[in-house]
Amino acid sequence: MSQEQQLLNAVDYVLSEAKRQGAEADVIVNGSNSFSLKANQGQLDEYKVSSSQVLGVRVVKDARVATSYSESLEHPSLDLMLTNALQSARFSKQDEHQTIRCVESKITTEVAEIAQQDSASVDEKIELSLALEQGVVSRPHASSSPYNGYGDSETLSIIANTQGTLCQHFERAFHCYAYTLFEKDGKQSMAGKMSLGRRFDELDSTYCIEEGYNLARDLIDGAPVATGNYPAIFHINALSSLFGAFGSAFSGVSAMKGITPLGDKLGQRIASDLITLTDAAFMANGMAIASFDSEGFASQDNILIANGQLNTLLHNSQTASYLGAVSTASASRGAKSSLDVAANHRVIATGQSSASDVKAGEYLELVELQGVHSGADAVSGDFSFGASGFLCRDGQRVQPVRGITVAGNFYKMLQEVEAVGDTQLINDSRTFFAPDVRFARLSIGGK
Amino acid sequence: MLNSVTAKAVIDHALFLGADFAELFVEHHQTNTVQIASGEVDKVNSGIDFGIGIRLFFGLKVLYGYTNSTDEAELKRVTSLLAAKDKRDQIASAGALNLNRYPVQHACRMPLSRDANLDSKIAFLLKADEAARAESEHISQFIGSVLQREQQVTIFNSEGLHVDDTRHYIRVAGNTVAQKGTEQSSGSEGPGALSGWEFSEQLDSRQLGQEIAQQALVKLGADVCPSGEMPVVIGNGFGGVIFHEACGHLLETTSVAKKASVFHDKMGEVIAHSAVSAVDDGTMTNEWGSIHVDDEGMPTQRTQLIKDGKLTSFMVDRMGGNKTGYEPTGSGRRQNYKFAPTSRMRNTFIEEGEHSLDDMLAGIERGVYAKKLGGGSVQPGTGEFNFAVREAYLIENGKITKPLKTATLISTGPKVLKEISMVGKDMALAPGMCGSVSGSVPTTVGQPTLKVDNILVGGGN
Numbered sequence: 001m002s003q004e005q006q007l008l009n010a011v012d013y014v015l016s017e018a019k020r021q022g023a024e025a026d027v028i029v030n031g032s033n034s035f036s037l038k039a040n041q042g043q044l045d046e047y048k049v050s051s052s053q054v055l056g057v058r059v060v061k062d063a064r065v066a067t068s069y070s071e072s073l074e075h076p077s078l079d080l081m082l083t084n085a086l087q088s089a090r091f092s093k094q095d096e097h098q099t100i101r102c103v104e105s106k107i108t109t110e111v112a113e114i115a116q117q118d119s120a121s122v123d124e125k126i127e128l129s130l131a132l133e134q135g136v137v138s139r140p141h142a143s144s145s146p147y148n149g150y151g152d153s154e155t156l157s158i159i160a161n162t163q164g165t166l167c168q169h170f171e172r173a174f175h176c177y178a179y180t181l182f183e184k185d186g187k188q189s190m191a192g193k194m195s196l197g198r199r200f201d202e203l204d205s206t207y208c209i210e211e212g213y214n215l216a217r218d219l220i221d222g223a224p225v226a227t228g229n230y231p232a233i234f235h236i237n238a239l240s241s242l243f244g245a246f247g248s249a250f251s252g253v254s255a256m257k258g259i260t261p262l263g264d265k266l267g268q269r270i271a272s273d274l275i276t277l278t279d280a281a282f283m284a285n286g287m288a289i290a291s292f293d294s295e296g297f298a299s300q301d302n303i304l305i306a307n308g309q310l311n312t313l314l315h316n317s318q319t320a321s322y323l324g325a326v327s328t329a330s331a332s333r334g335a336k337s338s339l340d341v342a343a344n345h346r347v348i349a350t351g352q353s354s355a356s357d358v359k360a361g362e363y364l365e366l367v368e369l370q371g372v373h374s375g376a377d378a379v380s381g382d383f384s385f386g387a388s389g390f391l392c393r394d395g396q397r398v399q400p401v402r403g404i405t406v407a408g409n410f411y412k413m414l415q416e417v418e419a420v421g422d423t424q425l426i427n428d429s430r431t432f433f434a435p436d437v438r439f440a441r442l443s444i445g446g447k
Numbered sequence: 448m449l450n451s452v453t454a455k456a457v458i459d460h461a462l463f464l465g466a467d468f469a470e471l472f473v474e475h476h477q478t479n480t481v482q483i484a485s486g487e488v489d490k491v492n493s494g495i496d497f498g499i500g501i502r503l504f505f506g507l508k509v510l511y512g513y514t515n516s517t518d519e520a521e522l523k524r525v526t527s528l529l530a531a532k533d534k535r536d537q538i539a540s541a542g543a544l545n546l547n548r549y550p551v552q553h554a555c556r557m558p559l560s561r562d563a564n565l566d567s568k569i570a571f572l573l574k575a576d577e578a579a580r581a582e583s584e585h586i587s588q589f590i591g592s593v594l595q596r597e598q599q600v601t602i603f604n605s606e607g608l609h610v611d612d613t614r615h616y617i618r619v620a621g622n623t624v625a626q627k628g629t630e631q632s633s634g635s636e637g638p639g640a641l642s643g644w645e646f647s648e649q650l651d652s653r654q655l656g657q658e659i660a661q662q663a664l665v666k667l668g669a670d671v672c673p674s675g676e677m678p679v680v681i682g683n684g685f686g687g688v689i690f691h692e693a694c695g696h697l698l699e700t701t702s703v704a705k706k707a708s709v710f711h712d713k714m715g716e717v718i719a720h721s722a723v724s725a726v727d728d729g730t731m732t733n734e735w736g737s738i739h740v741d742d743e744g745m746p747t748q749r750t751q752l753i754k755d756g757k758l759t760s761f762m763v764d765r766m767g768g769n770k771t772g773y774e775p776t777g778s779g780r781r782q783n784y785k786f787a788p789t790s791r792m793r794n795t796f797i798e799e800g801e802h803s804l805d806d807m808l809a810g811i812e813r814g815v816y817a818k819k820l821g822g823g824s825v826q827p828g829t830g831e832f833n834f835a836v837r838e839a840y841l842i843e844n845g846k847i848t849k850p851l852k853t854a855t856l857i858s859t860g861p862k863v864l865k866e867i868s869m870v871g872k873d874m875a876l877a878p879g880m881c882g883s884v885s886g887s888v889p890t891t892v893g894q895p896t897l898k899v900d901n902i903l904v905g906g907g908n
Contacts, residue, residue: 040705049512049528050785052498069494071515077495088491091481091565122532146707146828181707181828188709190828224903227675257484258588259624261631338490371833374822375855379624379633380666384855384905386833403831405674405855405905445674445905 003031003053004156010055010073011160017082019162023061023089024100026161028294028335030054035122036151037129044126046149056335059085060100064092069336097321098339102165102296109169109291111282113198118152118172120200125150128205132178135209139180141220142213147179147192152200165296173287174200178208182216189222189402191215191368194428196287215367219388222402224446231363231418232406232442235389236425238369240432243346245376245383246410250304251341252319252330259379261411265310271414273308275437276349279330283345287430290344294333299344302328308415314341348434351420358419358436359395364444366406381411405445416440449473449499449517451544454603457522458541461503462605464527465535468504470604471522472742474784479563482592483572489590491565498784501526505533507770511787542607549746553733555615557643559597564644568593571619571652578656579623585667586660587631588624593617595644598783602744610744616735616889617646618878621655625663632669634662635837639735639878639889646733662819662838665850672839672854672906678814679856679899680807680842685820685877687796687892689899690725692823692832693860694718698727698752698760699778699790700767701884702827709830709861710758718758719864722800725753727762729777729793735878736794736891743779743788750776752795756864764790782886789885796893800870807869807898814842815904817856822879830860855905863902871895 007029018025031053038046055078056069066088070081109115129150136145154172159165179192192212195204234242248254255263262270271277281299282289290299295317303311315323316331316339332342370386377383384407390397421435454471461469476496482489499522503510510529514521557564572591579589596616603609618639625632636659640646681689694710702708710718719725729738729747738747743765751759763771764779767790780791808816816839823834839851858866876893 043506044508046787047508047510047529047532048787049525051514051525052785053515056494066491066493068492071495071497077497081493081495084493088479088481088493088563088565091488091569092491093487093489126532144706144828146702146705179828188829190826257590258626259590259631259633261629336492336494338492370826370831370857371822371824371835371855374824374835375833375853377633377853379631380853382853382907384672384835384853384907386831386855386857386905403857403859403903405833405857405903407672407674407853407855407905407907409907443671443674443905443907445903447676 006073007031007053007156007158010078011158013075014055014057014078014082015160015162018057018059021086023059023086024162025057025059026100026159026295028056028333029158030155030335032153032155034151034153036149037125038149039129039133042130042134044129054335057081057085058339059089060098061086061089063094063096064089065095065098066092067338098318100161100163101317102161103163105165105167105292105296107167107292107298111289114171114289116172116199118200128176132176132205132208135205136178136180136213139213141182141184142180143183144181145178146181148177150176159292159294159296161296167292167296169290173198174203176203176205176208178212180213180216182220184220187220189216189220191219196428196430219400219402222388222400224403225391225401225444227446228444229441230444232439233358233363233365233436235365235367236427236434238366239434239437240427241369241372243432245372246378247343248378250313252313252315252323252325253340255313256319256322261381262310262313268310269308270310270411271305271308272417274351274417274420275305275308275414276303277305278303278347278349279314279343280345280347283347283433285426285430286345288344293329293331295331297329297331300329302330314343316341346432348437350422350424350435353419353421355421356395358421358438359392362393363438364401365390365392365397381409383408383410407443407445413439448475448601451603451609453519455541455544456519457526458603458605460523461526461530462539462541463537464530465533465537466503466505466530467539468605470502470602472500472784473601474498475599476783477559477597479559480592480594481565481568482590483569483576484590485588486573486576488569496783500784501529502787503529509766509787513784539605541605544603544609545607546609549739552739553641553737555643556645558615559595567644571647574652575621575656578653579660582657582660583625583664585625585627585664586623587626589621589656591621593619604744608744610740612739614738615641615643617642617644619650621659623659623663625667627667630667632663632666634659637878640733641735641737642733665838666852669850669852672815672851672904674904674906676901676903678811679902679904680816681820681897681899682818683871683873683894683896684875685892686817687877687894688820688823688834688879689863690797690894691792691795691892692825692834693863694725695792695795696825696827697830697860698762700761700763700771700773701789703761704767704770707828713758716758717756718861719753719756720867721756722870723753723756723864723867724798725796726751726798727792727795731794734794734876734891735889738793741777741779742781745775745777745779747777747793762790762792764788780885780888782888786885791883791885791888792881792890794876794891794893796874796876797870797895797897799872799874799895802869802871804871804896807896808842808847809845811842812844815851816840816842816847832860833857852907856902857905858902863899866900866902867897868900869898871897
């Protein structure tokens with residue numbers, strides 16, 4: 001029996017059992033296979049092969065909701081999972097807003113780009129892995145490539161419910177990355193880059209090696225700038241991290257709980273009119289393409305901020321019902337988690353400013369942020385991160401900068417945009433698209 | 448779980464394919480989480496993870512695979528797939544599997560597998576919610592949760608090792624939001640233990656709610672934290688994250704073996720101020736970061752990392768030991784069967800000194816008292832680290848004067864270790880989750896209050 005058929009059989013079993021026990025339910029089941037390699041000192045250091053599956057159920061009984069999951073698809077394990085979920089639901093509050101709403105949805109993601117054949121041999125993958133490390137350490141002052149690797153994975157996801165919904169999504173992804181540890185005159189600097197693709201031959205190992213190496217080399221003599229306020233432009237990867245840290249600000253779930261200050265700002269100006277931010281379901285070369293959300297509704301594009309004005313938050317059917325809003329088909333739920341919301345691709349629209357306008361005069365180019373996961377308070381908007389980058393003038397890097405902190409308030413910063421570039425860039429993870437955005441002032445802690 | 452006959456057959460197969468060493472890590476992991484928000488039960492989640500990790504050594508190369516199946520043929524198939532590129536004549540033979548027994552040091556009276564105790568957990572959280580909201584009308588939200596896990600593992604290896612272990616984890620988390628006008632702030636705490644729900648008997652739910660509420664309230668209207676280099680007094684307990692990030696990760700053979708640690712060649716040398724002695728101890732009874740045996744089946748131990756400023760030991764896993772020549776320290780850990788183990792921290796802390804908080808404040812004209820820290824991260828190759836300050840106060844002329852908003856502290860490991868000039872006598876531990884190459888594992892950080900003479904503070908002024 002194929003893996004797909006095994007998963008479908010498990011789905012059928014759980015849904016029919018849930019119904020038999022008087023509950024409505026939806027299930028998410030994932031089956032995945034992956035392969036990865038790491039190299040060290042010219043040899044393969046790690047060779048990893050995996051195959052896994054997990055099925056998660058969300059039950060609604062007497063208007064009470066609970067979730068449970070199992071990594072075993074044997075019937076006794078699925079029975080136990082369902083029993084746990086139904087017993088847990090008895091303790092939940094009655095929630096008229098969280099129901100199994102998606103009826104008879106039959107969507108299969110049919111985007112050929114994301115499900116291409118893997119035609120590369122294991123030998124080719126090993127060769128790439130070794131070449132990544134060698135490509136780094138063969139360069140002057142590159143003492144090692146402490147982090148490097150190749151990986152590929154294929155994932156089949158099925159979402160189904162007791163209302164007749166059955167949606168399927170299959171995708172294959174490839175990635176490689178390499179970090180350079182650059183050492184010179186007793187100083188160290190480390191930087192790395194990652195390449196993602198939908199085919200093996202789409203991976204750009206040269207980018208990983210050269211861009212990571214060049215950045216580590218260019219930062220080696222970095223020093224703090226004087227403490228003060230500076231105009232700043234974030235590298236696309238750093239800007240993506242920043243928006244990721246404050247992603248919950250746009251969440252209908254956060255609004256429902258009263259923990260985002262944007263919850264009551266619909267229709268109000270929350271950003272400079274230069275900013276338009278969209279959650280896009282499909283982007284060419286994007287790595288978050290999906291035709292349906294985690295409830296089974298067809299994915300759609302959602303304009304979150306239109307010329308500075310808050311247009312909508314991200315909603316699933318529960319948050320939309322609770323807040324009296326229109327759902328944005330942004331339901332997000334892993335097999336092991338509860339119903340939430342998430343964006344697909346976040347896209348800041350291009351503006352009118354040329355590169356020379358955006359980069360006029362003196363500013364800080366922030367290429368790396370450290371501690372983003374811990375230094376951001378999405379409730380207050382306050383953030384403070386370690387950072388490195390370059391002091392620039394008229395688009396030219398004039399001084400490498402390390403050992404600084406960058407602090408500010410996300411919500412205030414959105415209103416202090418001086419210019420938005422006219423060229424779209426994409427982050428390494430291929431989930432965030434934005435031009436250069438110049439912020440008027442950020443507080444920099446340095447010497 | 449997996450019977451030892453099947454395990455032996457798979458290990459024999461791995462050695463037949465030419466592996467130097469073979470290991471099976473079998474895991475059955477039960478979880479349950481209950482969360483309240485807005486004074487009601489918001490979520491109840493549960494689940495069971497089950498899988499088997501297969502690790503082979505061919506020289507210094509690690510081959511790793513995993514599956515959810517206990518079927519011998521499937522396990523052998525994964526093993527063959529792993530060894531396909533390295534297959535050679537057999538050079539090692541497997542020892543007979545002998546079940547190792549050890550005394551249970553971290554007892555558990557109320558395990559998840561017996562009862563999830565949802566009534567009791569919900570009552571606890573609602574009490575904390577009530578206490579938090581009673582602190583002020585400005586407390587607009589309380590989100591509390593209890594996560595309980597029971598991880599059963601069986602480890603077999605080609606040296607004849609057969610170990611069973613059960614790890615019981617419990618963690619209570621609380622977050623508050625305070626709101627005044629358009630300004631919002633937050634507070635959080637997350638006590639935890641290697642224990643069952645009986646851990647709640649050590650906790651005062653009302654006090655917990657009050658503390659979290661006060662953290663959020665104190666930041667409402669607080670001044671922006673100053674920026675620049677200055678002296679900082681770091682509070683006890685979770686303040687120990689400074690050592691975790693500044694030094695701990697750099698002493699794991701995961702980075703030492705690759706020479707990706709600035710301390711890789713400093714064994715026996717002075718790397719810290721003489722006031723600093725530090726330990727990584729997996730033996731502390733029922734502490735969050737403790738273990739009976741590590742995820743390679745080796746009994747845990749207390750490892751003196753730094754003594755009076757001198758580097759005395761690294762944290763060493765099996766492969767790290769093979770690569771560096773240091774003896775394993777029972778530090779091989781992993782999140783679950785999906786990860787090969789690497790050297791990781793357990794309960795890591797700076798030992799007590801002799802100073803009081805007043806001693807530390809006395810010499811400071813202008814600085815910051817970082818009473819509570821949040822998480823952080825480090826770049827091992829350069830030692831550059833950062834961590835967030837969750838609750839801070841301004842120090843002026845030797846006195847704590849007013850609360851401050853969020854800030855970040857950054858420095859490098861080698862530098863900050865030499866800037867710690869005073870260590871207090873109020874040692875405390877605090878639980879956290881540590882992420883690294885072998886996933887996210889429970890670790891405890893800890894320290895007494897200590898003074899750092901000079902560190903870069905990233906505030907907003």
